[in-house]
Amino acid sequence: MSPSAVDHPSDDAAREAAAKLALSEDLLKRAELLQSELQSFSDHLTEVYSDYFQHMPTYVHTSFTSELRAEVESLERAFRDVKSSDPLASHRAQSTNLPFLEPVWDTAKRSRDVVRLRCAVSTGPFKKPILAPGTRIVRTQGESQPFRSGSFIIDVIADGGHSWYKVSSMTNKRLLFDLAKEAIFCGDSDDDEDSDIGVVQDYTDIPLVKLARNLADTAKGHRIQTKNPRTFLILPRIMKGENPEVDKVIEACRQLGVNTLCSDALPPAPPISGSLLHVMAPSPKANFTEVLNIDTSLLVALASDFSHTKVTKQPWFSHSHNDHADLESEQSMLSLVYPMIGNHKLVCTREAAETFFHIVNTLATESEKTRAYLILGPDAEKSQVQRANELQSLSIHEVPPNLQFPIDIVDMNENDCQARFSELIKKKLDSVLNPGRSVFSYGWASGLTTLTCNSVFIKQLEKDLEQLPTLGDLPWPSIWAFSTSRPFVGVPKDIRKRVRKHIGDCSVACTCGIVELYGHQSNVTIL
Known part of the structure; x- marks a missing residue:
């Protein structure tokens, strides 16, 4: 045998070092790819929620982003250390948490309407169910206070808050070890009559079953749109049918009411694309109805001098007036409203219109009065185009010619729509003062999207509705709350x-x- 055919010890060391370097480099590239995809998700959230009621894109993924950033930095250090022949570097690379973070992200990519990633929620005890993170009328973080009692991490909250996903890195080997540790592993036997004698299959203390129970119990203490979230346990490293004892534990998890999915039930995660991002985080505007219901606060904003002109601050202005002048200089109110209402038929209730004109006749400037009658006036001789042209003469902003002015005035019980409400819902709505009651009950009962600038009222309304035991078959109301408002400039009292x-x-x-x-x-x- 020639000397060249014999491996030299140094060659083995070189190949081992090259393998460690390749492994470390592969892990780093995978982490950087995940980080890049997460950034695309973050950018998409910022875009679709740019003028939303709350500034919320960051808290959706803050925790997950921090964990991933720390992991990337650790892998970068490990890669540098492997290149410098640090003997412990490859061990640090192999102990990475990336094999857990990847399936969490894959779960998010297989989900719709992702609300939170790696979110801590309270484990109780619960005197009464508390609000879960999710979308009601506006997207909220919920009322969980996990650090006062105990906390439980939900890896992915999706479907607007209705689905909770917990990802586990459990393997067959680890689960069989846990079974053996609890002395409930039955093993194999050729004697069918003696195989299970004396063995009590109680999975209560098995860590995976404990995890499922904690997930189920925590979800029962939370409500989203009067319902408890659905729970899912994701097991990407376990395949159903490989071991009968493992299958029994999985079935025990399902018996707790937790949807338990093994790797064979998980489709491949789709690649990041524009269409996927719109599934993961759909625009709140995507489901607006063809007809939009306009409330009094938005009527005022549509007629206000603040919205249509550059208002010079006056000595008699209140703090609120000055604030709105500053807000308008930062972002035009109409730049938010016009794109949203263009091409839509617009309606408002009689109570909303009467309140609006009372405000107009009480304190509006002459230009504000003129605009008020252009957007809501009953003059049948003025066409839509004429109204748009006259409104343009009173505005420094371009008025879209397709605006559906005048806004139609409707009865709040048009087509007997209020009959859809149960007595409990009617009682809850009766506590709301008009014109708010007429506006929101009509929009909800008619299945229309309601537009408002009254964010304070919206917050209270969604809390009130969550106190109802159930909505039955009635869907949650569709309401868009603008992030800002504009009052009339008016004149000093x-x-x-x-x-x-x-x-x-x-x-x-x-x-x-x-x-x-x-x-x-x-x-x-x-x-």
């Missing part, structure tokens, strides 16, 4: 109520300061 007089000779130019304070008003006279 004092100017509306009494005549102001100059002090001294101000016939050429005002020297007493009344014009600076109240502006040039017709009811300001020279003494």
Whole structure:
């Protein structure tokens, strides 16, 4: 045998070092790919929720992002150490948590409407069910306070909050070890009559069963749209049918009411794409109805001088006025509203319209009054195009010609829609003051999307609805709450109520300061 045919010890060491380097590099690339896909998800969330009621994209994935970032940094260090021949580097690379993080992300990619990743929720004890993270009227974090009692990590919360997924890295080998440790492993026997004698198959203390029970019990203490979340236990490293004892434990988990899925029941995770991202995080605007129900607060915003002009701050402005002037300079209200209502037929209830015109006639400026009658006035002789053109003459913003003005005024019980509500729902809605009651009950009963700027009311409404024992077959109301509002600029109360007089000779130019304070008003006279 020639010397070249004999492996030299140094060659074995070189091949081993190369293998360790390749493994470390592969792990790092996988972690970086996952990080890249998570960033795409984050960017997509920011886009679809850019003008949502709450700024929420970051808390959806904050915890998972932090864990993954730490893992990438660890693998980067391990890769550098392997290249520098650190003997412990490959061990650190192999002990990575990546084999757990990957199936968590794969579970998210197989899900719809992802609400949270790696979310800590309270384990109780529960005096009454608490709000789970999810989408009701607006997307909320829920009321879990996991660090006051105990916490349980839900790896993926999806379906708007209705589905909880827990991923386990459990293997057949580890599960069989747990069975043996608890002395309930039956083993194999050729004697069918004696095989199970004296063996009590109680899986209570098996860690996987404990995990399933904790998941089920925690979900029972939470509510999302009056229901408990559905629970799923994902076992990507166990295949059903490989071992009968393992199958019995899996069945014990299912008996607890937890949907337990092994690797053979998990389809391959799809690659990240634009269409997949819209499944994982659909735009809240995607399910708007063809007809939109408009509330009083949005009617005011559509007619306000703040929305249509560059308002100069006045000395008599309240803090609220100044705040809205600043908000409008940062982002135009109409840039949020017009794209949302364009091409949609618009309606509002009679109560909403009456309240709106009462506000208009009480404190609106002349330009605000004119806009109010353009968007909601009954003048049948003015066409949609004429209204858009007149509105354009009163606005610095481009008015889309397809806006469906005037908004139709409807009865809140049109087509006897309120009959859909149970007595419990009617009683809950009766506590809401008008015009809010008419607006939201009509929109809900008619199955229409309601648009509002009243975020405070929306928060209270969704809490009130969660107190109901059930909604029956009635779907949750579809409501969009804008992230901001615009009131009327109006005029100062004092100017509306009494005549102001100059002090001294101000016939050429005002020297007493009344014009600076109240502006040039017709009811300001020279003494």
